[in-house]
Amino acid sequence: MNSLRPDLAIIARNVAPGSRVLDVGCGDGALMAELRDHRDVDARGLELDPENVSAAVARGLSVIQGDADTDLADYPDRSFDYAILSQTLQTTHRPDRVLEHLLRIGGRAFVSFPNFAHWRVRLSLLWGGRMPVTRLLPVAWYETPNIHHVTVDDFRALVKERGITVEGAWFLNGDKLTTAAAANFRAEHAVFLLNR
Structure with missing residues (x-):
């Protein structure tokens, strides 16, 4: 798990072995491969970027190309034990609806996101008057995929x-x-584990 991003490592440690998992916005499948190889998880993925889909499939993972905003409605209720959305919530058009689908599809949902209220972000806005570029937010405002700037308190x-x-x-x-x-x-x- 050392090669996983820190939020993904937290998720991987807390998914029950033998579970069924849907990883929404799975990227290149790093988390899915970890879960499959070390937790005996039946992991499936949904990813928007075709290059990431190809990379995940090349790892032997079951990943389809799709959009969280539109394609989650096609999944049946409780078809997975967990639905995972890591660093993707802030890129969706309707995060509230995506969250509802995650909890409908999976018995539990992991959601991770960058916190736009972190003190460095606040300081950048206060002193520089500009949207910050940080390690976790590495691109300028005009090229970022982030369309909803969510905070922990939000x-x-x-x-x-x-x-x-x-x-x-x-x-x-x-x-x-x-x-x-x-x-x-x-x-x-932040990383949250949710249920309803």
């Missing part, structure tokens, strides 16, 4: 409003876990 409010249970939450500062205290200010990245 996400917490959304799940509370929708009656969604937070079963677990992990917060990363750099590549290291940090406490939930002041996570909206201190965490660069």
Whole structure:
């Protein structure tokens, strides 16, 4: 798991062995391969980028090209134990609807996202007056796939409003876990495990 991105490593450690998983926005399939090879998971993927789909299929993974905003509606209720959406929520047109589909499709859902309220982002806006470019947000505002700038507190409010249970939450500062205290200010990245 050392080669996995830190948020993916958290997810991989917390998926029950032998589960059925749908990884939405699975990229090149790194998490799916980890789950298949080390957790005996039946992992399936949905990915928008055709090059990533090819890379995942070349790993022997079951991945189809699709769009989280439109194609999740085609999946039957409770067809997976977990639905995973890592660093993709902020790129969807209707994150609230995507979240509802995740919880409908899987009994539980992992969601990870960059926290746009991190102190470095705030400082960049305050002192520079410009949208930040950071390690986790590495491209300029005009070329970013991020269309919804979500914060830890925004996400917490959304799940509370929708009656969604937070079963677990992990917060990363750099590549290291940090406490939930002041996570909206201190965490660069958040991972939530949800159920309904």
